[in-house]
Amino acid sequence: MGASTELAALIDTIYGNLDGLKPSQIKALKRLYSQRLPGSSLVTSEFAQRLGAISSEIQQPLCTYINRRGQVIRVGVGTPRQTQIPPLELPRYGAERLSGIRCLATQLKNESPSEAALTAMTLQRLDALVLLSVTGEGFERRGGGATGYINATYLAHLIPDGGQTHIYWTVSPAQSLDVLSQQDLLALVEGLEAEFRREYRAQQVDQDTDRVVLVGLLTDRRYEQQFQDSIEELERLVDSAGGEVLEVLQQKREHVHPQTVVGEGKIQEIALSAQTLGANLVVFDQDLSPAQVRNLETKIGVRVVDRTEVILDIFAQRARSQAGKLQVELAQLEYMLPRLTGRGTALSRLGGGIGTRGPGETKLETERRAIKRRISRLEQEVNQLQAHRSRLRQRRQHQAVPTVAVVGYTNAGKSTLLNVLTKAEVYTADQLFATLDPTTRRLLLPNGHTILLTDTVGFIHELPPPLVNAFRATLEEVTEADGLLHVVDLSHPAWLTHIESVKDLLSDMEVTPGPSLLAFNKLDEAAPEQIEQAQARFPNALFISAVERQGLEQLCESLAQLVRYATGSSGV
Template sequence: MATVTGNTGGLKPKQLKDLERLAQKKGTPDEILGRETARSLASISTALNRRIGLLIHRSGQIESVIIGDYDRIVIPALSTIRTSGGRLRGLRCVHTVLGPSTPINEEDIMDLACLRLDLMSSLTLRDGLPDLLHTVHLIPKQIDGKDWASLAPVHPAHQQLSCLELIEALEEEFVRERPTRQVDMGKDRAILISVTTGNRSQAEDSMDELVELARSAGVEVLGQVIQRRKSIHPRFILGRGKLVEIVLMSLRLGANLLLFDQELSPSQIRSVTNHTDLRVIDRTQLILDIFAHRARSREGKLQIEMAQLKYMLPKLTTRDDALSRLTGGIGARGPGETRLEIDKRRINDRIARLGKELKSVGAQRYHRRNRRRKRDVPVISLVGYTNAGKSTLLNTLTKSDIQAEDLLFATLDPTSRRLRFPEDMEVIITDTVGFIRNLPSELLKAFESTLEELFEADLLLHVVDVSNPLWPQQVDVVEKLLAELELDTIPCLKVFNKIDQLPADEVQKFSHLQDGVGISAIDASTLDILLLRVEQELRLIVGKELQTSWETKHEEERKEE
């Protein structure tokens, strides 16, 4: 049933009745706007001195009547109207224009593009009667730098062109430009977006990493957009013109997802979603999704669920009338709680329960670490940027079969294995989650119990992927995160991995470094020098601990004397 929405303030009952009767009118599929509907629309708009808009289905049925102001209308959220893949929405918008205003303005074009409307039409008025119908529509390929085309103005009584045939022909052209229909098969097809106020090269490096994150999440990347701005748009994060350009790109390519490299505020997500009708996620949400798919242990699943709930809580909102549904009753008269408040309370309760379960799991991990300490077995922890080769190195050193893939965050759950050195020294070597730039704070907090493994380490092996041109920046990211976690006081040995992928002259550079060792984690023959360095470092650490223990004991005896 058609609805009457918009600026209804100050309307008389009779005027509302007229609008409701207008909503019941139905035209033919071949006409943009029926002549009788046009006459009623012009009459009501003139009497109210406001713009009136109609959202009309392809069948000719009016879906919604929108009441605006003198110079604009605001199309409401269209979440209840179904769309499919990259096709047009199946609705056209027709609105009146009062006075000498431009029939089709920039805001009309933005609504046409962002909401994927079939057509956008404006009806000019003369002496309270319909004058000319001005219409624009989207096109699959740009013409003269424009992604839309205009039809010749026509009086509603003299329409010759079949509206339905025009729309169907446009959709066929869009399908020819995008022959596959993977969007409708549950496949995420994304356009990646980065908005920066800084250096473009840094934005490009971050975008390359976002592409790898998308690949790890099974998302097909259709396009990339980087925009440099003097300041971030508080509502859309990027410019309105660029947003229209991206929506038209998504229409041509069949994208169903916009993936932002920057973290979005709840209001920005709502604004972009409402104006584009595409799913919108940011880098943080993508990383959380990857973690949710990769977590295998009970502890890992608890940590990820907590991180996701904490991320979701401030973004919790609703786009329907749920806020008006109250839960008052006998013993609880009054406004009661809104649906949104109930959801928030339930999430907070769930977070509290997860916190208790994680404390219990953390206590078990603490007892296991205590048993290791009693046996005086040194602990080595592998740290480094994600996909640097930590799991592969652990597999090669300990002849294990831990999951190791060429994907970001392939390993999440901490894994410990025993390793025996040639000179009868036994150690425990632990693999932990990899780091990444702009690692979500929710994840760092959620993974506190896992990262506690690092605090028990006697030695950190910082694994570096030297085949990546950005490895110096990745080293800086890891070192900053270690300092942030107060782990920079633990002795650390750099392990420069993947030297087999470097030219011979570059390999020599890493083989003579004093603060690190060059290896190939897949080649066991290159690990002998690493084992030797690790053994030397551990003996040096043990010697310092014995010296410190002896000095402490000697000082206590001196005080007793």
């Protein structure tokens, strides 16, 4: 009974702005739900005239949405843009199909469909948009006494783009209602979907690859260059995670919109881009609250994630050791826990036993409690890992072997340098966060003494707090080291910003790291002006190329001096 009552209420719903409408007018609108059109007809003259009469009386545009069985499934007062079906309420359909719904809309002036109406058609992937121009009053039809309200009609529908990435629409010239009512809907739809299928197969869309639209917001608190660097970095993050960036959209606002981050118009643009490009993921270049994610997904119709979730995904892919996997899982669960809310009563179960009222324990509460238990266990294991590494460090200290932690921005070349200096076999790639697990190797210095070099996880601007917390056992390798070797990718345009980001993260650690040595890497790829700027700004820094083995002898001599200074020993 509950389901049938809910369905009846849905069928009775009139969407849009009902202010000022009389009860009799609302009743006339509700009666439209009882109408049924022939399955093969775009529109019938009788139904169109009825829409025109109501629209003329209330002096507002109307929209009715009809499925392929000819049933009216939605009635709204307003334009196609104002009354469109939310993406999450649309039926599921593939990239090669239309939604199976057409919109019959009225307008109070005679003109072609607006871009807003055509955009709404595209977002809903409608079978067709039929626009009926209402004259404002009935007129006598030639040859009979029937009263008509439709002055002209327009037909719009989507068309494939001939192998490109966008979907386009076509709009017919103004035509009479009699001509339009004779068009075969099923023939039109079948022809269009056959073309979409051919285009879809020709593009050979890889279902395993996320097709991504990036969104960046430039506020008064961010500098233009910093913003552009962040967007480019996000593109590389998505690429490292295995996604394909289709388009980058940007908006400039004074403040972040509290509900949706960007404005309503930009949301429509994002939704249109996702629809026309076939994107299945939208990535924002900033952290999103759980409410913002839900609001954006409702309006856009595809999955929405933020920068932190992309980084977490990369970490999950890159973790190789048991310790790394453990820490990544902990970070993911801590990120997921506050985002479980807002799923509504759909996850509820009916209460059991005698005398219960309403829903019992929800699946949401069960999931939250299970995640909290898992987080507690993982934190215990991370603490054990932390204690184990602490014992290893104490053992090394008793053996009087100095340690140097290699730190730097992600993809600065730390692992490559470790491999070249110590003949380690750490995985390297031109990717962000190619390696996560710390690796310690012995390095024989020119003076005959030995030190331990430890490769650490790469830093990044605004490293997500869950990752900082989860990788505290790894980052302690930095705080417990006798000295730091700060490696910088000099070929990167934002190398100076990278230095500041690493310094900020190091300063936030509970224990202040030891003295550091600055080494600019990738000298072979850096532009001459970048080298000159770095030499002028950091005259005591080293300039090396791990790949070309340039400057490594001087680096080893400087490491010996660094350790000798850090330990206060003249014998190292």
